[in-house]
Amino acid sequence: MSVLAAAPPVPAGAPPTRRNTELLMLAFACLLTVGAQSIVDLTVTGSLTVEVATFGASFTAIWLVAHLVVRKLAPYADPLLLPATALLCGLGLVVIHRLDLAEAAEAALDGGSAPGAQAPTQLIWALVGLVLFIAVLAIIRDHRALARYAYTLMFLGLIALAIPAVLPSSLSEVNGAKLWILLGGFSIQPGEFAKVALICFFAAYLVDKRDVLSLASRRFLGLDFPRGRDLGPVILAWAVSLLVLIFERDLGSSLLIFGIFMVMLYVATERFSWVLIGLLMFVGGAYVAYQSFGHVRVRVDVWLDPFAYRDDEGFQIVQALFGLGTGGLFGTGLGGGRPATVPFASTDFIASAIGEELGLFGLVALIVLFLLIVERGLRTALVVRDSFGKLLAAGLAFTVAWQVFVVLGGVTKLIPLTGLTTPFVSYGGSSLVANFALIALLMRISDAARRPAVVMTPKTDLFDAPTQIVKATEHA
């Protein structure tokens, strides 16, 4: 794909790249991470070993390399995205390490051998993520080129999504959800990659078809509703989500994909009626799912009154709430709590571990870090000049927001629990690597957005052409 457009030359007197700001903030993120890791070791084991130094060196090296690559390949990229990601990733690694120690201590007391530590594996996944990050920035020199491969990406995305469904359970099922590819000791969650591929496809497809989809046929209750025959793609997205729910028993991914599609559709068409249609379809789908699937019903019942199921289906969420309550405002301090009481604390429930040990302040800091990434992504969408870039950036940013909302909302009992990872923080290679790619794409677009306009060769790209003949808004 090296045939893609090379970065244009930087003119003299260009706006600051802010790369030094990024470096400074990265250093801060690394310092914070290494400090937190030291606190965990000191509190739990009472001593600092050389492992903290090796961990700190490897972690810092990863982000230093990422930074140097950005300097070279995307010099105008948003300076906040990388440090925020690094801090989230570092926080995740520290908490995963902390949970490793808790599991090891528990195993030692029971006389068994400690389960495999997850933190070193996660660090290796971060390294893999870095490679993908570099690859994305190196290969995709201009994000607009991605639009050309839209249908290929859709195809790949759908296949990735479908593989676990067609694989036998022994090769795809973990804890009742059939969304894995289990090969030897490895487990891959292809849905995480499908997510990124499908967003690229959505962006390209919707930019292509936005004029048709914006066509109003009739007004009802002050809203312009689309023509019936244009509902096709929406119904397709809805069907795919439902299929994921049925065949992979994955409420989270299903909700994620449908939500992202609806929001991107709204951004592309500027028609609120699409959101309304989407909501209605969601409500319908949710109702049918509640009626027909036991696992969905259980999730909802547990959500309504988790304490009634505190010893069985609700154990996890109740223990998470206990952890959050015990943490209170300031938390028990890293290493001072008992976050391992919550089953799967390192994956779906890592937020409860953070809330327990770092308190409300830590949890809110986590949420604000995500907010920072999301709003920076949306700002990129506002600034970037091409429609595809706008839609892609908005889609990627919203994906992070939506996923964080669904998983944190689930863990804190705001909404029913769905199995999703907390981006960059949760243990899990697929999620981490796929989100590295997501951030790389966002940085690529923001590089294009902030790059001085004077050197942009005027293009008569279809995406940028003033084709919005019919442009009705909901206020019209």
Add this chain to the structure above:
Amino acid sequence: MNAPVRKIAIAVLVLFTLLIVNANVIQVFQADSLRTDAGNTRVLIDEYSRQRGSIVVDGQPIVTSVPTDDALQYLRQYAAGPVYAPATGFYSLIYGPSAIERTENDLLAGSDDRLLVRQITDLFTGRDPKGGNVLLTLNPAAQQAAFDALQGVTGAAVALDPRTGAILAMASTPSYDPNLLSSHEPSAIREYAAQLDAAEPDPRLNRATQDNFPPGSVFKTVIAAAALSDGYTPETMIPAPDVLELPGTSATLRNFGGSSCSGSGEQSMIDALTISCNTAFAQLGITLGEERVREMAAGFGIAGEGFAIPLPVAPSLLGDIESEAALGQSSIGQRDVRLTPLNAAMIASCIANDGQLLAPYLVSGIQGPDLSVLDEADPEVFSEPISADVANDLTTMMVSVVENGSGEAAQIEGIEVAGKTGTAEVADGVNPHTWFIGFAPADDPQIAVAVFVANGGSSSSEQTGGAVSAPIGRAIMEAALGS
């Protein structure tokens, strides 16, 4: 497309605000109820993982937390467990803490505010947090003597220092071993608890404070106190018929074993108390009137209200007195009159301390983990129901009880002892409870005791309070006075 992107940004802001608000609700508003929920093992395990403070008696820790190899890190150990169990209580994984372990839990666990300075320095120095120590007022010799003397019977004994109110002994039998309830093996705890549940009478009941019983003739001291305060002297002659016709009824009241108090039908108050004449004190109570009797009883703490030492103490009470006949029966400690053994000891303590009753207390002080004194008990006056003169007259009368009367078994060689016995009828065919209250030395009281033995008597006159409970009282006083 910028307009919808802006709207999406606002929507995201709303969603994240919801997350943050919800986190606030859970971690601030619901935090306390979540933290203390019975299903939340974090706090309990945390408490176990800290070294709990000791409970100390006379400089010797009798309850300590020793390090273990298991998950709970520290095991609670009770030296002479059954002897001190009524005071210390247990610290159970399943049933929680009891007695001092419960009332002083915050300090022992290290979460008490009085340990704040220590907690803060622990935070900065990384020192393992520890709980503070609780010092008890108990006198080991008196406590052991009380426990030993009560072996084989169901009963309780309390000893107070009349000058301060400090509880020198508080024993209850049958007792239990708190070590077995405080083990780290849930199955072993449950097994022992089932054993205790099946046991009759209940070994976990602290009879000294948690239950009240009819006091019998011990209550005559309260009637005598009221009479003396109203101008009677020990020599005042009062009616002492063989049979007292209870006013308004056809019922009669006789003396113990149907004996006669005096040939003349009259005797001095000191003689009536010495031989514990029922008819004389029933009539005296009726003459004084219900109001006066209630007033005096309330002064001694018999007012239907519990209090804390800091263990909660059951109320002592007179009950409803609906007629003069009832007043007569109540005046000799029958009918609905109920006393906790602790309250019985308070009567003796008040008389011993020149009429000033000091509030009984079990905790003499608390220490930080570094043995620094954080707080010391301040003796407090509970009430002053009688004057010093009345107290001296009562002392004279109670010395007479021990020297020449029903309390002879409480005599200690070389020390003048004051006392009063009681034998309280419970029901037909059930052995009466036997009591003894007393103090010594009579001229300079250092210890006041009450001994209660449930169903310790028999209908034959030999097994009265004087025969069963008085020797136990003597043993405790002897031990405390070191003779």
